[in-house]
Amino acid sequence: MADEKIPRRDAINYLLGAGIGALGAATLYPIARYIIPPPASGSGTSSVSAGKVGELKPNEGKIFKFGNAPGILILKPGGDPASALSYAAFTAVCTHLNCTVQYRTDIKEIWCACHNGHFDLNGKVISGPPPEALREFRVAIKGDEIFVSSEEA
Amino acid sequence: MAEKNALYKWFDERVDLVNLEKFLRHKTVPYHRHSLWYYVGGMCLYLFIVQVITGILLLLYYKPTAEAAYESVQYIMTEVPFGWLIRSIHSYAANLFIGFVFLHMFSVFLMKGYRKPREITWITGALLLFLAMGFGFSGYLLPWNQLAYLATNVGTNFAVMVPFVGKWVLEFLRGGTEVTGATLTRFFGFHVAVLPGIATALLGAHLLFVQRQGMSVPISIEKEINAGKAKRLEIPFFPNFLYRDVVGWSLAFGLIILLSSLFPWELGEKADILKPAPPHVKPEWFFVFMYQTLKYVPKAVGVFGFAIAGGIWVLLPFFDSKSNRGEFNRLYTIIGIAAVVYMVVFTIIGYVAPGE
Ligand code: HEM
Numbered sequence: 221m222a223d224e225k226i227p228r229r230d231a232i233n234y235l236l237g238a239g240i241g242a243l244g245a246a247t248l249y250p251i252a253r254y255i256i257p258p259p260a261s262g263s264g265t266s267s268v269s270a271g272k273v274g275e276l277k278p279n280e281g282k283i284f285k286f287g288n289a290p291g292i293l294i295l296k297p298g299g300d301p302a303s304a305l306s307y308a309a310f311t312a313v314c315t316h317l318n319c320t321v322q323y324r325t326d327i328k329e330i331w332c333a334c335h336n337g338h339f340d341l342n343g344k345v346i347s348g349p350p351p352e353a354l355r356e357f358r359v360a361i362k363g364d365e366i367f368v369s370s371e372e373a
Numbered sequence: 374m375a376e377k378n379a380l381y382k383w384f385d386e387r388v389d390l391v392n393l394e395k396f397l398r399h400k401t402v403p404y405h406r407h408s409l410w411y412y413v414g415g416m417c418l419y420l421f422i423v424q425v426i427t428g429i430l431l432l433l434y435y436k437p438t439a440e441a442a443y444e445s446v447q448y449i450m451t452e453v454p455f456g457w458l459i460r461s462i463h464s465y466a467a468n469l470f471i472g473f474v475f476l477h478m479f480s481v482f483l484m485k486g487y488r489k490p491r492e493i494t495w496i497t498g499a500l501l502l503f504l505a506m507g508f509g510f511s512g513y514l515l516p517w518n519q520l521a522y523l524a525t526n527v528g529t530n531f532a533v534m535v536p537f538v539g540k541w542v543l544e545f546l547r548g549g550t551e552v553t554g555a556t557l558t559r560f561f562g563f564h565v566a567v568l569p570g571i572a573t574a575l576l577g578a579h580l581l582f583v584q585r586q587g588m589s590v591p592i593s594i595e596k597e598i599n600a601g602k603a604k605r606l607e608i609p610f611f612p613n614f615l616y617r618d619v620v621g622w623s624l625a626f627g628l629i630i631l632l633s634s635l636f637p638w639e640l641g642e643k644a645d646i647l648k649p650a651p652p653h654v655k656p657e658w659f660f661v662f663m664y665q666t667l668k669y670v671p672k673a674v675g676v677f678g679f680a681i682a683g684g685i686w687v688l689l690p691f692f693d694s695k696s697n698r699g700e701f702n703r704l705y706t707i708i709g710i711a712a713v714v715y716m717v718v719f720t721i722i723g724y725v726a727p728g729e
């Protein structure tokens with residue numbers, strides 16, 4: 221290393237290049253960080269009220285807001301509206317291309333209209349293009365309020 | 374006349390008008406049986422200018438937030454005098470613009486206008502097509518209606534497939550993990566500042582190269598001329614070519630006004646996260662061929678396939694060495710026609726296929 225001679229011009233060019241590079245990085249880094257937003261305060265949502273007991277009749281579903289994304293709450297056919305076990309809740313965001321799914325009372329399935337994706341009441345794919353099951357939420361009843369939370373059910 | 378001359382002299386002393394006049398008089402455009410296609414690029418330019426003007430007018434009343442966007446467009450449509458007309462022109466001209474950009478690109482492709490020395494003109498043009506689609510995609514969300522909300526959800530979701538940094542690209546596009554008001558505000562920024570800035574620079578380069586190099590003559594015509602079977606004909610750009618341009622622009626403007634008056638652009642219902650997707654959700658028409666393809670092939674195959682095809686398409690002049698040597702390359706003509714047929718057929722299937 222000691223006997224390796226660097227011509228003066230090369231050394232200066234190298235320092236100049238490194239200086240410009242450092243300046244560029246110091247300019248771009250804050251910009252790159254700036255354009256990706258910080259985690260939103262609402263996006264860590266873990267539990268929301270999805271509705272009231274009695275709002276849904278057996279074999280009915282509704283969409284509720286889970287943070288900034290839609291969720292779907294279903295009172296299973298023949299289920300008791302007062303028992304948390306009668307409900308099923310999932311993200312309503314289809315695993316295929318992100319359309320919002322809905323509950324079809326006629327076929328008792330969750331259905332995505334975008335490309336005809338069908339899910340059963342456990343969120344599993346029955347048919348259509350969705351590659352995986354809908355993420356399930358846990359349902360709890362406190363008083364007459366139905367709470368849905370994102371811990372795995 | 375004397376007055377005009379004084380003014381002319383005043384400018385001429387400062388910016389050498391004589392030179393400009395000489396230049397305008399000498400600029401010519403080749404004239405042969407395919408020269409109709411030379412007007413398509415000018416049509417794109419015209420429609421772009423229509424977009425800039427009507428876009429700026431919309432900006433006077435449009436409000437880019439989830440709370441106010443829909444209502445502000447409603448206000449433009451119902452209260453502002455001729456607001457319905459300005460918005461409808463902006464929307465129809467946007468679609469016509471993209472249609473003409475596709476037409477321009479495929480006509481250049483089939484005439485091999487990209488061959489040496491016009492590679493850079495082709496590359497800037499291909500990037501302008503992507504920008505035009507970006508304009509369409511970002512503009513579509515701005516009225517904040519339900520269809521646009523869903524289409525943006527679906528469209529931006531493909532960003533997660535970008536290798537390694539997909540999650541960040543998604544958050545960059547959406548301004549968060551979901552499509553919200555933050556997405557709308559971002560898309561507004563893209564639509565009225567970022568994209569117009571880039572588009573103006575690319576368009577400037579595109580036109581500069583066209584200007585420096587003149588129009589290319591298709592290889593088949595070149596051969597006929599060289600074999601003495603045809604004469605090399607040209608018409609002056611100014612005024613002959615420009616007059617014909619203006620005829621085309623007037624026809625397009627008439628068509629846009631007619632459509633805007635008979636069928637003012639729809640607004641739809643306000644975006645509501647609590648509404649499920651209706652059947653037959655579709656992106657804008659120029660994305661439909663890709664969207665339809667994704668119903669038949671696995672998502673990853675489709676998305677990476679389109680990304681690679683798009684990349685090759687941009688760099689195409691570097692692959693077609695035969696055309697670069699001035700020889701007719703039948704294979705590329707077939708590829709071009711196949712691409713058009715594929716896009717047209719899949720777009721039609723996307724609109725008529727039952728049961729989805
Ligand atoms: C190539 C150029 C452009 C294309 C293809 C394009 C396309 C579109 C489209 C499809 C919409 C949605 C129309 C609707 O449903 O209302 C839109 C809206 C809008 N555009 Fe553009 N645009 C272009 C240029 C511009 C420019 C240059 C500006 C402003 C400087 C602008 C400002 C706006 C605004 C404010 C809206 C929202 C108002 C509305 O939705 O009615 N656009 N644009």
Ligand code: FES
Nearest residue numbers: 314316317332337
């Ligand atoms: S988005 Fe649900 S099936 Fe395609």
